[in-house]
Amino acid sequence: xxxxxxxxxxxxxxxxxxxxxxxxxxxxxxxxxxxxxxxxxxxxxxxxxxxxxxxxxxxxxxxxxxxxxxxxxxxxxxxxxxxxxxxxxxxxxxxxxxxxxxxxxxxxxxxxxxxxxxxxxxxxxxxxxxxxxxxxxxxxxxxxxxxxxxxxxxxxxxxxxxxxxxxxxxxxxxxxxxxxxxxxxxxxxxxxxxxxxxxxxxxxxxxxxxxxxxxxxxxxxxxxxxxxxxxxxxxxxxxxxxxxxxxxxxxxxxxxxxxxxxxxxxxxxxxxxxxxxxxxxxxxxxxxxxxxxxxxxxxxxxxxxxxxxxxxxxxxxxxxxxxxxxxxxxxxxxxxxxxxxxxxxxxxxxxxxxxxxxxxxxxxxxxxxxxxxxxxxxxxxxxxxxxxxxxxxxxxxxxxxxxxxxxxxxxxxxxxxx
Amino acid sequence: xxxxxxxxxxxxxxxxxxxxxxxxxxxxxxxxxxxxxxxxxxxxxxxxxxxxxxxxxxxxxxxxxxxxxxxxxxxxxxxxxxxxxxxxxxxxxxxxxxxxxxxxxxxxxxxxxxxxxxxxxxxxxxxxxxxxxxxxxxxxxxxxxxxxxxxxxxxxxxxxxxxxxxxxxxxxxxxxxxxxxxxxxxxxxxxxxxxxxxxxxxxxxxxxxxxxxxxxxxxxxxxxxxxxxxxxxxxxxxxxxxxxxxxxxxxxxxxxxxxxxxxx
Ligand SMILES: Cc1ncc(COP(=O)(O)O)c(C=O)c1O
Numbered sequence: 134x135x136x137x138x139x140x141x142x143x144x145x146x147x148x149x150x151x152x153x154x155x156x157x158x159x160x161x162x163x164x165x166x167x168x169x170x171x172x173x174x175x176x177x178x179x180x181x182x183x184x185x186x187x188x189x190x191x192x193x194x195x196x197x198x199x200x201x202x203x204x205x206x207x208x209x210x211x212x213x214x215x216x217x218x219x220x221x222x223x224x225x226x227x228x229x230x231x232x233x234x235x236x237x238x239x240x241x242x243x244x245x246x247x248x249x250x251x252x253x254x255x256x257x258x259x260x261x262x263x264x265x266x267x268x269x270x271x272x273x274x275x276x277x278x279x280x281x282x283x284x285x286x287x288x289x290x291x292x293x294x295x296x297x298x299x300x301x302x303x304x305x306x307x308x309x310x311x312x313x314x315x316x317x318x319x320x321x322x323x324x325x326x327x328x329x330x331x332x333x334x335x336x337x338x339x340x341x342x343x344x345x346x347x348x349x350x351x352x353x354x355x356x357x358x359x360x361x362x363x364x365x366x367x368x369x370x371x372x373x374x375x376x377x378x379x380x381x382x383x384x385x386x387x388x389x390x391x392x393x394x395x396x397x398x399x400x401x402x403x404x405x406x407x408x409x410x411x412x413x414x415x416x417x418x419x420x421x422x423x424x425x426x427x428x429x430x431x432x433x434x435x436x437x438x439x440x441x442x443x444x445x446x447x448x449x450x451x452x453x454x455x456x457x458x459x460x461x462x463x464x465x466x467x468x469x470x471x472x473x474x475x476x477x478x479x480x481x482x483x484x485x486x487x488x489x490x491x492x493x494x495x496x497x498x499x500x501x502x503x504x505x506x507x508x509x510x511x512x513x514x515x516x517x518x519x520x521x522x523x524x525x526x527x528x529x530x531x532x533x534x535x536x537x538x539x540x541x542x543x544x545x546x547x548x549x550x551x
Numbered sequence: 552x553x554x555x556x557x558x559x560x561x562x563x564x565x566x567x568x569x570x571x572x573x574x575x576x577x578x579x580x581x582x583x584x585x586x587x588x589x590x591x592x593x594x595x596x597x598x599x600x601x602x603x604x605x606x607x608x609x610x611x612x613x614x615x616x617x618x619x620x621x622x623x624x625x626x627x628x629x630x631x632x633x634x635x636x637x638x639x640x641x642x643x644x645x646x647x648x649x650x651x652x653x654x655x656x657x658x659x660x661x662x663x664x665x666x667x668x669x670x671x672x673x674x675x676x677x678x679x680x681x682x683x684x685x686x687x688x689x690x691x692x693x694x695x696x697x698x699x700x701x702x703x704x705x706x707x708x709x710x711x712x713x714x715x716x717x718x719x720x721x722x723x724x725x726x727x728x729x730x731x732x733x734x735x736x737x738x739x740x741x742x743x744x745x746x747x748x749x750x751x752x753x754x755x756x757x758x759x760x761x762x763x764x765x766x767x768x769x770x771x772x773x774x775x776x777x778x779x780x781x782x783x784x785x786x787x788x789x790x791x792x793x794x795x796x797x798x799x800x801x802x803x804x805x806x807x808x809x810x811x812x813x814x815x
Contacts, residue, residue, distance in 0.1 A: 160683065168684050170652060172610050174704035174729055176681060176711060316616060317606065329609040334730040336706060433653040433679070434607065446629040447657030448606040 149361035150190035155400060157467075161350020161437075164473065166466035169349040170433045175329075178336045183351040185256050190358065195251065202247045203362060206280070207237045209244075211363075213370035213527070218497035219510075223517025226524030227375070230500070231367045231395060233531045240503060240532030241363060241391040242273040242344060248359035250277035253340040260284040260339040264328045266293055266321035266387065267458030267505060268300025269532055270344030275309035285309040288327045290320035293457045300536050318451040321387075321461045325435050345388025346465035349436030353465050357393045364398020367527055375525060381406040381516050384529035385508040386426065386479065387458050389465035391531035396477060406478065409468065410512035412454030413481030423452035425464040426472050426479040434463040440472070455484040455540065456504040458532075482511035488544055490514060491534065503532030504540065554673050555598075555698045555721035558645060559756040559777060562597060568773025568807040570595060571758055572800065573649060573782035574789060575602035576635040577627030578618045585638040587789050587796050592644030594797040595804030600676060600780070601635050603650035610678045612733030614783040629654050633670040640671030647700065647721070649676040655688070664691035674698030674721050682718035689718065700724050700758075703749055705741045716753040722778060723749055727761045733783050743775045769806030779807050 161167045169179060189195040203209040212232040220228040233241035253261055261283045265271030271287040278285035287304055291313040294301050304311050317323035325343075332341040346356040364382075371379055382399050384392035386409040399405040414422035422428070425440050432441040434449055442450045442462035452462040471477035482490075490510035495501045502510060506529070513528045520526070534541070542548050552560075562569040572591045576584050588599050604619035604627050611619070632648060639646045648667060655663045655675070667675070674697045680688065682701055692699045698721030703712050706729060716723055727742035742759050749757050759772050760780030772779045781803055788795040 169681065170679055170684055171681070172679055172704070173681055173702045173711070173715065174610075174706055174726060177704075177706040177708060180708075316613075317620075322607065326607055326609050330612070330731045333610065336729060432657060433651075435609075436679075441653075443653070443657065445657070447654035448623065449653075450606075 147365060149358050149365060150196050155397070157350065157354055161353065163467045163470035165431070166438050166469040167350060167353055168438055169436060170438065171349040171436045172333060174333050175336060178332070179349055179351065181256065182252070185252055186351050186355050189252060189255060195255070199248055199251060203244065207243045207247065208235060209362065210366045211235050213367060213374065215374070216494070216498045219494050220517065222493060223514045223526070224520065224524065225522035226517035226520045226526055228513055228517060229371060229374070229379070229527045230530040231363060231527060233363060233391065233529060234500070234502065234506070234533035238269070238273045238276050239535065240269040240273065241360060241394065242270045243276070244362060244394070245344065245356045245359040245390060246270070246273040246277045246342065249340070249342045250281050250283065253283060253342070254281060256340065258338060258340045260286070260335065261342050262286045262288065262328050262331050262339055263342045263344060264288045264321065264324035265344065266290070266324070266460060267456065267503070268293065268297040268304070268536060269458060269503070271309070271311070272300050272303045272307070274342050274344070275304040275307035278309065279307045286331070287311050288314050288324040288331070290314050290318070290324045292319040293321065296540055297457055297536055298539070320457070322449065322452070322463070329435070345390040346393045346467065347388040347435060347437060347439065347463055353437065353467055356390050357397065357467060360390050360394025361397045363391065363394040363529065364396060367395055368398040371527055377525065378402055378405050379525045379527045380520050381408050382527045383408045383410060383509050383512045383516060385410050385459060385505050385531060386464060386468065387461050387505060388463065389468045391529050393465060393467055395529040396471070400476070407471070407476060408512060408516060409477055409479040410508045411479055411481045412456055412459040412508055413483035413486070414453040414455070416483055417481050421453040422481065423454045423459055423461060424481040425462060426468060427481055431469065437466045439466040439469045440464055455487065455544070456508065458503070458505040459508060480512055482508040486511040491541065492545065500530070501534035502530055503534050504537045506531045553696070553698050553721060554645060558597060559722065563777070568776060569597040569758070569778035570769070570804050570807045571598045571600060571778050571780045572596040572785050573600040573602055573780065574785050575604050575615065575618050575622050576632045577604055577622035577625060578786070578789065579621060580625050581627065581631045581635060585635055587793055588635065588639050589642045589644065590793050590797050591785070591800050592639060592642055594800035596800055597645070599639055599644055599646050600649040601632060601639065601646050603629065603632055603648060603654055605651045605654060608651060610731055612731040612783065614786050615732050618786045629658055633666050636667065636672040637670040646672055647674045647676055647698070648672055649678065652677055652680040660687040661691045661694070664695040664697055668695040668697055672697070674700060676700040676724055678702055682715055685718065702726055703745065705729055705745050709748070712749055713752045716749060716755060719755060722756040722758050723753065724780065725749055725757050725759050725776070727759050730761065732761055742772065746776050766802040766806035769803045770809035773807040773809070779803065
């Protein structure tokens with residue numbers, strides 16, 4: 134497969150902020166998905182945010198400052214690391230890891246957070262609210278707020294404050310207020326509900342720094358563009374190291390931000406398969422999973438039309454995953470459009486498959502991944518076996534696993550009998 | 552003239568504000584909510600809003616969230632809303648349904664409209680649907696003769712107020728404060744400003760909701776709005792029982808009669 138012809142390369146292929154053919158329409162629709170299914174009280178704030186973002190993305194002062202922060206603060210570009218000992222278990226295909234785990238704060242989340250925090254300052258707002266599941270987005274948000282002198286409140290489901298206690302401590306140390314959410318399933322979905330309730334009450338002073346490429350317009354396109362750097366770097370790095378494009382790019386899908394960011398680097402390379410891995414939980418037939426694209430139906434959640442886990446009556450059903458960051462019954466609207474168009478494919482990895490890959494990467498490469506990212510690794514093992522020894526797979530290693538040590542220690546029984 | 556146009560014309564003739572009471576269907580049970588809503592009608596609600604309990608009510612505060620959770624746990628199914636509306640109508644009441652949009656979408660917007668109209672329902676209030684995204688509902692409401700109440704907020708621009716009221720029929724719902732549902736001691740001073748901003752764009756009646764809980768507040772709001780909308784206070788009363796609901800209705804009904812409603 135030959136790389137894209139530089140002659141026909143679009144500006145949007147290398148400048149993550151440039152408007153391009155993959156943008157939604159002016160009201161945020163990706164085909165039938167996206168849009169704004171939001172209370173009127175928030176439409177003014179979304180309009181303000183859209184207007185500010187539309188200006189900022191074309192403003193060299195903004196894009197230069199964003200790029201500078203990504204380099205000098207977050208540590209970009211992140212590495213692309215080959216994982217040969219891990220790949221022995223992937224049918225002999227070559228596997229490369231896009232090392233978002235090496236970013237400051239330990240995951241891809243920092244890319245989006247730095248962009249939105251800069252926008253918050255441009256809008257003259259002083260208070261930031263955010264939701265968090267695994268705590269990575271909360272930590273990244275608290276970090277950016279500390280850096281830029283903004284007040285920070287993070288909503289986190291009570292269940293998640295327990296399984297991600299370390300991240301709660303990090304957020305507090307960084308000066309954020311962490312509010313445990315006790316309503317509904319007490320996980321990410323309910324944290325978003327509570328953040329939206331705060332936003333509707335305090336919208337004049339507050340920016341809602343949403344952590345994934347979902348929600349009402351302009352969040353899906355804005356968050357995507359802040360993460361496009363992942364794909365742009367990965368494409369250049371794989372061409373540099375292997376001199377060919379990969380057969381497949383694999384990423385885990387919670388709300389879909391790390392996946393959409395890396396997918397976009399390869400969207401116009403028709404020979405590159407884009408594969409999203411959703412949390413299969415206890416198995417997609419068990420009913421306890423978060424495989425929204427694979428097993429959901431279109432509907433509305435948190436402001437956008439997209440695939441959704443819901444019952445016959447349109448009530449959102451609870452997702453389940455061992456991974457707090459993937460435990461979400463919705464998904465960003467652009468993924469729904471990519472699925473329907475057949476451009477991306479979505480599979481599931483169960484808790485057990487993800488935890489197997491989690492331990493395997495730790496033991497073969499000395500890299501402890503986030504449990505979220507371990508789902509993508511499980512997908513890569515499967516794809517590698519399908520592709521065989523000539524295969525070339527790039528995995529988005531979206532985060533590191535320090536935050537997951539307690540979950541992992543319990544899962545593998547490390548606390549027993551010692 | 553729709554049934555809601557009739558209702559507001561009649562209330563206006565009496566020189567008072569209308570009282571609109573909200574309660575979620577299925578709370579505490581389907582039959583229980585029918586009994587409570589019927590009591591609200593008998594004790595003086597001009598219109599009831601039958602709420603659809605929903606898993607993710609982002610515009611609701613703790614009171615209504617808890618009631619919706621309880622209704623869902625008690626086994627509320629979407630179709631129960633039609634039985635509830637039918638019972639209220641049979642008791643001589645008038646009802647609209649207030650619902651987040653996903654349940655309607657899932658049921659089928661046209662099918663939901665058809666079944667609501669058949670049950671005697673007069674329209675829908677849609678807190679998370681703006682006219683910009685409402686194409687299917689605009690068609691279905693027209694086809695089935697239902698009124699469409701969209702919301703305006705203190706943060707709405709003039710342009711958005713204009714486009715929202717242009718898509719509205721029956722009455723406009725003005726949210727008194729920036730925030731979620733829940734009884735408040737003070738109804739925002741912003742409410743009156745918002746009502747006059749709305750009136751610059753439409754002659755439709757304007758109802759004010761979010762926060763009203765006493766006869767005093769009802770009288771105050773009826774001084775500048777066409778209808779006083781009460782939700783969380785009814786839910787709280789419902790937890791005590793039907794007598795508390797009747798007593799609250801009577802107090803609020805007296806309140807909306809205390810001050811003459813504005814003309815127009
Ligand atoms: C390391 C990591 N990867 C992935 C995700 C899932 O989010 P998304 O699908 O938006 O990338 C999270 C969310 O918390 C995360 O912490």
